[in-house]
Amino acid sequence: MEIQRRKSKVIKIGKVRIGGLNPIAIQSMTKTKTADVSKTVKQINQLEDAGCLIVRLAIKDFTDARALKEIKKNTNLPLVADIHFDWRLAIAAVENGADKIRLNPGNIDKDSQIKEVISALKYAGVPLRIGLNSGSVKEHGAKRTRMPERLVRSCLGYIRKIEKLKFDNIVISLKASNALDTIAAYRKISRVCNYPLHLGVTAAGSVYKGIIKSSIALGVLLSEGVGDTIRVSLTDDPLEEVRAAKCILESLGLINNNIQIISCPTCGRCEVNLVSVVKELEQKINSTLSLKTAGPLKVAVMGCVVNGPGEAKEADMGIAFGKSAGLFFNQGKMVRKIPFKDCVKVLLREIEKIK
Numbered sequence: 399m400e401i402q403r404r405k406s407k408v409i410k411i412g413k414v415r416i417g418g419l420n421p422i423a424i425q426s427m428t429k430t431k432t433a434d435v436s437k438t439v440k441q442i443n444q445l446e447d448a449g450c451l452i453v454r455l456a457i458k459d460f461t462d463a464r465a466l467k468e469i470k471k472n473t474n475l476p477l478v479a480d481i482h483f484d485w486r487l488a489i490a491a492v493e494n495g496a497d498k499i500r501l502n503p504g505n506i507d508k509d510s511q512i513k514e515v516i517s518a519l520k521y522a523g524v525p526l527r528i529g530l531n532s533g534s535v536k537e538h539g540a541k542r543t544r545m546p547e548r549l550v551r552s553c554l555g556y557i558r559k560i561e562k563l564k565f566d567n568i569v570i571s572l573k574a575s576n577a578l579d580t581i582a583a584y585r586k587i588s589r590v591c592n593y594p595l596h597l598g599v600t601a602a603g604s605v606y607k608g609i610i611k612s613s614i615a616l617g618v619l620l621s622e623g624v625g626d627t628i629r630v631s632l633t634d635d636p637l638e639e640v641r642a643a644k645c646i647l648e649s650l651g652l653i654n655n656n657i658q659i660i661s662c663p664t665c666g667r668c669e670v671n672l673v674s675v676v677k678e679l680e681q682k683i684n685s686t687l688s689l690k691t692a693g694p695l696k697v698a699v700m701g702c703v704v705n706g707p708g709e710a711k712e713a714d715m716g717i718a719f720g721k722s723a724g725l726f727f728n729q730g731k732m733v734r735k736i737p738f739k740d741c742v743k744v745l746l747r748e749i750e751k752i753k
């Protein structure tokens with residue numbers, strides 16, 4: 399099955415294009431103090447190595463805004479300035495090289511302030527994300543409007559104000575803290591405008607719960623063709639956010655330059671330590687720059703001959719283990735037996751040959 403992507407407007411964030419049929423870009427956010435330039439640069443560069451394409455930074459004062467200039471000199475990823483409460487920080491961030499500004503309509507909504515920010519964005523050719531969160535969305539009209547409607551209504555009101563200023567370099571996010579409201583809000587907005595959508599669940603939680611919640615919400619939306627860039631918000635290391643986002647895109651066939659490892663869960667029939675093999679293989683692929691984008695490639699690592707040969711034949715290459723050795727398959731054909739201790743080495747060598 400192929401996903402039919404929603405045809406959204408193309409927006410350029412630094413060197414990265416989102417929207418249209420551009421690849422869905424993975425985003426994350428630094429968790430360092432932005433003004434601590436060396437720590438922030440280090441984290442951005444780690445995020446880039448992990449596969450992040452766009453990074454957002456909290457700009458809570460003018461020191462943070464000014465730090466963007468130095469951070470930009472030492473990093474490659476487009477920088478998104480996350481602005482709340484003080485519209486003047488948006489202008490300072492643009493002046494210091496921000497590639498996109500995120501404004502929260504819940505705390506910056508005066509017409510005069512929006513006008514100033516939009517005029518700075520127009521001048522610099524920088525796009526705006528209208529980023530609503532369920533925790534800060536304002537009531538519009540009836541007090542007890544359901545959350546998805548509140549998010550959509552508030553967003554459309556903000557868009558109208560900005561379009562009146564003849565500005566349409568816009569990205570939208572409508573993040574609720576639960577999967578169902580998030581899905582409903584994005585579905586609604588996707589039907590009434592064609593701005594690209596930044597998908598995410600806000601305050602999704604710790605790594606385990608947050609990944610599951612985000613996978614459900616983002617998985618449903620992406621499978622319907624909705625979404626142009628994603629962030630998996632986690633109360634954890636931002637590298638986990640990027641790994642999770644990659645896995646979501648991979649599961650839906652929306653990433654096509656990676657190496658996908660297919661491995662069985664093991665059971666009483668398995669005679670080898672498959673868990674350690676898969677962990678080692680994944681770790682080596684993730685830490686080898688040239689392999690991270692060496693795909694598309696499917697590598698099967700299977701615990702026994704029940705399903706092993708079938709999956710290994712279906713993949714580009716694979717191993718089906720027996721007692722202390724594995725049958726190695728390449729392009730659907732059984733090639734030879736490999737001792738257990740050599741299997742990771744052999745797989746990596748064969749992957750290198752293909753890429």
Ligand code: SF4
Pocket residue numbers: 662663664665666667668700701702703704705706
């Ligand atoms: S492939 Fe074999 S070891 Fe793996 S889960 Fe299936 S039966 Fe068990």
